[in-house]
Amino acid sequence: KPDGTFTGARVRKLKNTGRQETYKLITNTGKHIRTTATHPYFVLEKRPIAELKKLYATFEVDQSNRLEDMSVDSVVALVSTETHQIVTVKISKSMKRNLKKEFYLGKEKLFGPEMLCVLIIYAMWELGLKVGKLVIDKEYPNYEMNMSMFIGRYYPEITVSFRSIGHGALAHQAAWSVARKQKALIKSALAKSMANLVFKESLAAELLHSGMPT
Numbered sequence: 724k725p726d727g728t729f730t731g732a733r734v735r736k737l738k739n740t741g742r743q744e745t746y747k748l749i750t751n752t753g754k755h756i757r758t759t760a761t762h763p764y765f766v767l768e769k770r771p772i773a774e775l776k777k778l779y780a781t782f783e784v785d786q787s788n789r790l791e792d793m794s795v796d797s798v799v800a801l802v803s804t805e806t807h808q809i810v811t812v813k814i815s816k817s818m819k820r821n822l823k824k825e826f827y828l829g830k831e832k833l834f835g836p837e838m839l840c841v842l843i844i845y846a847m848w849e850l851g852l853k854v855g856k857l858v859i860d861k862e863y864p865n866y867e868m869n870m871s872m873f874i875g876r877y878y879p880e881i882t883v884s885f886r887s888i889g890h891g892a893l894a895h896q897a898a899w900s901v902a903r904k905q906k907a908l909i910k911s912a913l914a915k916s917m918a919n920l921v922f923k924e925s926l927a928a929e930l931l932h933s934g935m936p937t
Contacts, residue, residue, distance in 0.1 A: 747882050779855030780805040784843060785894035786860070787902035791835040793820050799842040800897035801852070809893065810850060811901045812842045814922040821924065836866035840873040841930045842922060847878065849920055854881050860888040860895075877930075 745757045748764070758764075780803040787798040793816055801810045819838070827834045839859070847854055863870065864885075871883040888895055901919060 779853050780808075781856040781858060782808075782852070782854050783888055783892055783894040784839075784857055784859045785888045785892060785898050786839060786862070787898040789835060789862070790814070790819065790838045790842075791831075793823070796902065798898045798902045799839060799846070800894045800901070801843065801846050801857075802892075802894040802897055803854075804893070806853075808852070808918070809897050810846050810852065810918045810920065811897055812846050812920045812922050813901060814838070814842060818922065818924050833866075836863040836870050837873065839863070840870050844874060844877050844930060845922055845926060846920060850918060854878070856882040856884065858888075859883065859885050861885045 743759045745759055748756050748758050782801045782803045784799065784801050786800070788795045790797045796813060796815050797819065799812045802808070822838070823831065823834050843857065843859075846852065857874065859870070867885050874881060874883055
């Protein structure tokens with residue numbers, strides 16, 4: 724109804740409009756639906772784009788040393804220029820070795836892509852980030868669908884995509900600046916809003932118990 728209340732109605736006929744591109748519509752409470760561009764929706768009010776971006780933003784994701792490199796610590800960075808947020812998560816080389824030994828015997832190739840998902844999920848959960856879309860650096864092309872499903876298991880409302888981030892991206896710079904302990908590498912006003920986390924091994928068992936979908 725025009726006042727926003729719901730009422731029942733009988734479906735009298737259907738129209739076949741063929742195959743159409745769909746979009747993921749996310750409300751400010753986290754509900755989501757797949758819809759076509761022309762499907763009408765009732766909204767309570769129109770909000771400025773800047774305000775909507777503050778609710779559910781796009782974050783780019785990159786890592787420093789590859790997670791599967793057991794000789795060094797690794798750092799994963801999530802950056803949103805929309806909400807002016809930089810988040811990094813560090814995992815030590817000793818913790819990586821422990822997790823690989825406990826969870827990845829015989830499936831070592833899954834360690835990198837799966838741990839990247841785990842660290843992303845940990846950052847979003849720990850800080851309560853309002854993420855609408857993740858753009859992850861294209862480092863594991865054979866596992867992208869599995870990674871999307873893994874993240875979707877915990878955050879089904881988030882859209883996950885993959886592309887080459889590039890060395891000039893803030894996510895790349897943030898990950899490497901923390902890995903090298905050189906914050907001066909980030910020449911941006913965003914640097915003052917950085918949150919640096921250290922991954923807790925106690926949370927790994929819960930996230931890795933069922934593993935990545937195959």
